[in-house]
Amino acid sequence: MPYDYSKYEFKSDNHKYQGITAAYLERERLKIDDSINDIYGLLRKQKIHIFRRKLEDSDISGVYIKHPIAGHCVLINYSDDLYRQNFSMAHKYCHVLFDSGKEQSITYFNREMDYVEIRANNFASNFLLPDKGIESINTDISYEELIKIILDICNHYNVSSKVVIYRLKGKRFSEKLIERLLKDERLIISKSDKIDPELVGASKNLHERLKKIIESGISLEFIELVRNAYQQNEISYGKMLECLQMNIEDAKQLIDLWDVYMEV
Structure with missing residues (x-):
C-alpha cells in the first residue's frame, strides 16, 4: 500500500x-x-x-x-x-x-x-x-559527447531528454547550455525507439491490436483478472462482456487474442 x-x-x-x-x-x-x-x-x-x-x-x-x-x-x-x-x-x-x-x-x-x-x-x-544516473556527467566533456550521454540516459531510464536536462541544472551547467540542449532536435527521441512496458514480449503483430485495447481505457491487467474470473466460473459470460464493455463478437476476438498474447 x-x-x-x-x-x-x-x-x-x-x-x-x-x-x-x-x-x-x-x-x-x-x-x-x-x-x-x-x-x-x-x-x-x-x-x-x-x-x-x-x-x-x-x-x-x-x-x-x-x-x-x-x-x-x-x-x-x-x-x-x-x-x-x-x-x-x-x-x-x-x-x-x-x-x-x-x-x-x-x-x-x-x-x-x-x-x-x-x-x-x-x-x-x-x-x-x-x-546516480547523472553523476558521471561533468562540465568538462564536449557538447557532442554530452548529447550522446543524454540520449543513453534517456533510453536507460525511460525518460525524455527534458527530464535529463532539467536534472542537470543543479550540476553547474550554464543557463545558456541548458537552453541550447532544450532546443537541440537531436535530443528528440524517435517513437520507434521507445517500447511500451505493457507490450514487452508481445509480437509486432500483437502490438497494434493490444495498443487499441489499451487506448480504449482497458488495462491488460484488468483483462487478465476478468478472464480468470470467467474461466474459474466466478462470473458469467454476460458479466464478463459487461466488465469489458464489449459485444459478444469483440469479446471473443479479444479473448482469442489474449490467449495468444499469454503464450508469447
Whole structure:
C-alpha cells in the first residue's frame, strides 16, 4: 500500500525538497536499484488502479482521484509520448503519496504550476532518474559527447531528454547550455525507439491490436483478472462482456487474442 507522506515529518516545508526526499525514500522502500522499466506494473502492486486512455484534450496528461470504494485511481493520457506517460504516472504517484485527502488532481501539459505541482514534478524526475544516473556527467566533456550521454540516459531510464536536462541544472551547467540542449532536435527521441512496458514480449503483430485495447481505457491487467474470473466460473459470460464493455463478437476476438498474447 502507498505510504502517506502528508504525515511525514520533513526537515523543511519546501515543496521541492519534499518531492525530492520522498522520491528517494520511495525508491528505497520499493527496492528500486536502477531504472524503472515498467512503472505501471510496479505501482499496480501498490494497489493503485491505473488506466491509460486516449483523451480528446491533449493538454491533459493525467488525472488522479481517490474513490471512496475503489481507492486510488489514475488515468494517463495514452495520446502522449511514452516517456511523457512514464513521467505523468510518477507525477500522479506523488499525488497519491501526498494529496489523497484532497480533491481530484488533473495535470495539464505546459500550465503554470503551484507548489503542489512543483513537488510532484520534482518527485517524478528524481523517482525515475536518480542522482546516480547523472553523476558521471561533468562540465568538462564536449557538447557532442554530452548529447550522446543524454540520449543513453534517456533510453536507460525511460525518460525524455527534458527530464535529463532539467536534472542537470543543479550540476553547474550554464543557463545558456541548458537552453541550447532544450532546443537541440537531436535530443528528440524517435517513437520507434521507445517500447511500451505493457507490450514487452508481445509480437509486432500483437502490438497494434493490444495498443487499441489499451487506448480504449482497458488495462491488460484488468483483462487478465476478468478472464480468470470467467474461466474459474466466478462470473458469467454476460458479466464478463459487461466488465469489458464489449459485444459478444469483440469479446471473443479479444479473448482469442489474449490467449495468444499469454503464450508469447
